[in-house]
Amino acid sequence: MFAALANPQRFMALSRWFAPLLGAGAVACALAGLWLGFAAPEDYQQGDTVRMMFIHVPAAWLSMFAYACLAGASFFGLVFRHPLADAAARAAAPLGAGFTFLALLTGSLWGKPMWGTWWVWDARLTSVLVLFLFYLAYIALQAAIEDETKAARAGAILALVGAVNLPIVKFSVDWWSTLHQTASVLRAGGPAMPAVYLAPLLLMGLAYTLTFGALWQVRVRAEVWRRRAAVLQLRNAG
């Protein structure tokens, strides 16, 4: 599958249809998830703030998933020197930064009524902030280095260094005593919440994942066209 998608022409042909399909799936899942989310009863402890879970948790999942994609693409770009891998890494970074920003913002807005504070320097919140800074550093590095090959290599090394933070984000709530709760969906023994909350949460998680999948492909397509435009500009000038 990787070999098939690594061909830019084949990727452009497939993504032309696949990206809108994922986008349509994302809209359908989001509508169903929001409907079920607002139809669910308020939680006996958290009241109506429980509905923030349906946007906060998917954003937090995607902040990590997008970084895993960024690091994976960086690895392929660095080892196999494949230009589409560099384009994929470059395309994933702004999307991941957007989801991480949302995870931090909605988490803060949820924290105030539940914990009594907007922010606390506990291991989970701090490691997610570090993840956000890695995204910003990657984007800044790509913008700062003019030579695209050098920018891709430097960015890939930075992305792989930052990947060390992913298990820290995931397991921070288990390794240290944090104000943030431990995992309640992806945990041994199954999800720790009733189906009335789990169903909209999973639907919204799928909607966010499909949104990322669709937009990632659109941005890779833009990157392929940008490089094609640069080649054509040189050819026309010569």
Place this chain on the structure above:
Amino acid sequence: MLDLDMGKYAAFVWPSFAASLVVIGWMVADSLLRARKWRKAVERLEQDAPPR
């Protein structure tokens, strides 16, 4: 029936949903406009290419 009355938590719940809509909306718009811009640039440059 949908419960849209967030009561005393409205000041936290609705800004969260609004911010999510704005950021995801920005990501969609930026991605589509970026793709459109470079596709158009390639089309223009292919038209301007000197005959071989």
